[in-house]
Amino acid sequence: MSNEPTADRIEAEALYRDLGMTGEEYRRAAELLGRRPNWVELGLFSVMWSEHCSYKSSRRVLRRFPTKGPQVLQGPGENAGVVDIGDGLAVAFKMESHNHPSAIEPYQGAATGVGGIIRDVFTMGARPIALLDSLRFGPPDDARQRYLLREVVAGIAGYGNAIGIPTVGGEVKFAESYRHNPLVNAMCVGLMRHEDLARGTARGVGNPVMVVGARTGRDGIHGATFASAEDPLEKERSAVQVGDPFMEKLLVEACLELIATGAVVGIQDMGAAGLTSSGAEMASRAGSGLDIDVALVPRRETGMTPYEVMLSESQERMLVVMERGKESVAEEIFRKWGLEAAVIGRVTDDGMLRVRDGGRVVAEVPVRALVDEAPVYERPAREPEELRAFRAWRWEETPRPQRLDEALLTLLGSPDLADKEWVWRQYDHMVQASTAVRPGADAAVIWIRGTRKGVALCTDGPGRYARLNPLAGGMHAVAEAARNLVCVGARPLAITDCLNFGNPEKPEVFYQFRQAVEGMSRACEVLGTPVVSGNVSFYNESKGVDIDPTPIVGAVGVVDDVERICTPAWRPGLTVILVGPGAPASGEEGAWLGGSEYLLRVHGRLAGDAPPLDLEMERRVQALCLEAIRRGWAAAAHDVSEGGLAVALAEMAIAGGVGAELDLRGLGSAGAGAGAGPPGQAPEWDTARAGDPARSKAAAEAPVRADVLLFGEAGSRIVLAVAPEHAEALSALATEAGVPLAVLGTTGGERLILRTVDEAVDVPVKRLTEVWKEAIPWALAENSGATSPVRPATSPV
């Protein structure tokens, strides 16, 4: 277009800055090109070199992730990771963030996040079978947060329900740091046969390149750049796209039908940076080039410039490379589904991305320059100041609450721990008629009909732990996700991740990122769960405030026999057993209270360190529990995480609608029997604490304080409810495995009774249920300020 700036003007007026490029990056682009880029070429560089597409700040750090294993069929670098689940079947999965669009237009932001991740999965040749969503908002006492939550949930529901993929899990949490930066991370999982694996490569000189699906419009131009900018609220609003789940449903069916013909060479979603990134990435993987003509791209608007067509982020489009001569196969299938398929160019062997407009070349850039030669930054890292203050906290300053039962009810009613049915009942979690474990359990299980197999899925992201200790937070994220899979009876196979952080140009944020990746990597190595796909979301900051570092892990496991699955729901007459560490050693209480939900909700403090986690112990506890479930011994299982043992037991009682009478006193006496268990070696990161004589000096032989016992948090803990006749065998297996185990009591009755060293917690299950179930609906009602009828009563319960 004649009104596009000339190369002279771009340089003289530093117009590259408007596209998010630095002067150094501009000069690098010119050098790689051997001349100054024109406006279209500058557009290509700016999106491909954006943080979102190039991972320029994170790339070096991400190399740390373990990505290999016998189960891995496709690791990072493709549209999604693929893992073998046996019998010729495989699952493809990936998680991705859509934080910035959702902050501005929560419904469409969330909906298109779901749409994008679905495309990443079916493009691998897999039929999508499940969705999960990890969401973070500011505290729900603020009307805007309630609006964001309602709209994000409606957007996820609007897309997932219509396209017919069950949304079976995820998490919703609230913290101050997400007030201006909500997090919307969507994960999709697909099922395929090994032979159907498709990849995003543009091989074979002369093969046709086709755009299929929706037409191209002006929506979302520079979305990728915008996702990499500080304060998206101040940026271009037109960069948010609008989703069309109906179109995508047709696209899924048409693409899977097309892939099944065997005539597809390569296929890729046109997501962030649209035609530019899909074209460049497909050519890069094959070491080829592309010659495309934007005049051939079907459009829904007139007068679009080549720049706009190349950068459009219109949804529900795919780029497909077909075998030469098979164009009509694609055209026919897409016509049947009412969609368009247009040949826009050919694969070449000259390594160039050549863009024409009606034959005239408007851009000519080496693919290598856009993809492989993108800048890579080694950002400085520095431990945040606040960590020292957090660690200075002494647990002894925390008073034991007057009433332990009230503390338990406060925790059950806290927005993070309370029942999220209000959210997931808006998601169709049963479409495809394969959901064997529905939302609300530790993990969801999708039954593969016609077999005895199942796929277990969950997401986890401990933002608070990661803020107090990013290394430990990363470890916990992986360990807890794997533990959740084990609790339903699945063998963890691999993970995907969404790494949500603030501005990486701040050394403190980059430190958090690097440490979290290190922690995740260590846990992945010990637990044998490689990282097969993932996404980094930086610049989650507003008004100079960064979000809590939030590494979210999406984990996938396989259930070998769907008849042997567990949920937290126990029934009467079972023996309740805690597997894993029972209580902190004397003097180590602070480690269990630091960063706990209890410390935050009951005492209003965020302090201390992340809870201890011994990865070797974690591995053994998970192996033992999985064995107990597979042998059919365990009738119910639940991970002990936020809120500690008391909350885990209460959740099991609520899920089963049955009480229990349990004695926790055996756990509290330091070193007593299997109950207290060896604390394992000091956590790897915890050099300060291990060497601190003031702390290791045992605080006499006093039993562990009741609130620490009930609400303290630590990794590697699972509650099993087993048929009494199996309790002894389980105990023997635990001894053999070197895993601490404690028998707590028996299920039954209508009350949950937890005996501790002093006071017994004794609450009707009905009351626990009421508080847990009503908290979220109440918090979301537009009557904040009124007193909740379900708030823990001050009178005896």
Next chain:
Amino acid sequence: MRVAVIQFPGSNCDMDTVLALRDVTGAEPDLVWHGQRDLSDYGAIFLPGGFSYGDYLRAGAIARFAEAMDGVRRAAEDGRLVIGICNGFQILLEAGLLPGAMLHNDHLQFRCAIVPVRVERTDTPFTSGYAQGQVLRLPIAHGEGNYYADGETLEALERNRRVVFRYAGENPNGSRNAIAGIVNEAGNVLGMMPHPERAVHRLLGSEDGRALIAAILQAGRERQLV
């Protein structure tokens, strides 16, 4: 009897319905594209759940114009069995094969849950496998399941015992008289919001849908439908 499951663009319970028919009856139904006008080979026709044509206008409002609906109308006229589930029910309403209309759920949210549903009559080809008054546990998943009909129509429906299923617990969508499913006057066309095809195995949380599918096949055989 041959069974058809109609596939509209945007149907998303079509394969679930096929799987349920296969699992319960052992017979293989045909997936029939919406463009097929002639359905005379089929003794029972299922209109599956989903979001036909995206349901951007009004649920089922576009699907009623599909060619396959000609075949469905003919089947309804000559006494063959027509079953509309969820979006299929909405389409039958829009097509005028059943009376009334669907409004948005009264709470304005999509609702997915397993809910108690009472069988109001057992002398239909769809419900002969149930006991009168039996309360089933069936999945629902819809945003527009708030059944509405004017007072006169509603009274006629009740008088003629055309309400076959009624929500037995909390009304999940605000439907009038807690209606979950109705039949036409001749009793051979059923529309229901709950999803029996999702309730065919203990692992899926309920098996209460199996008897409905089995009853349809049995009725087809007894009536010697094609």
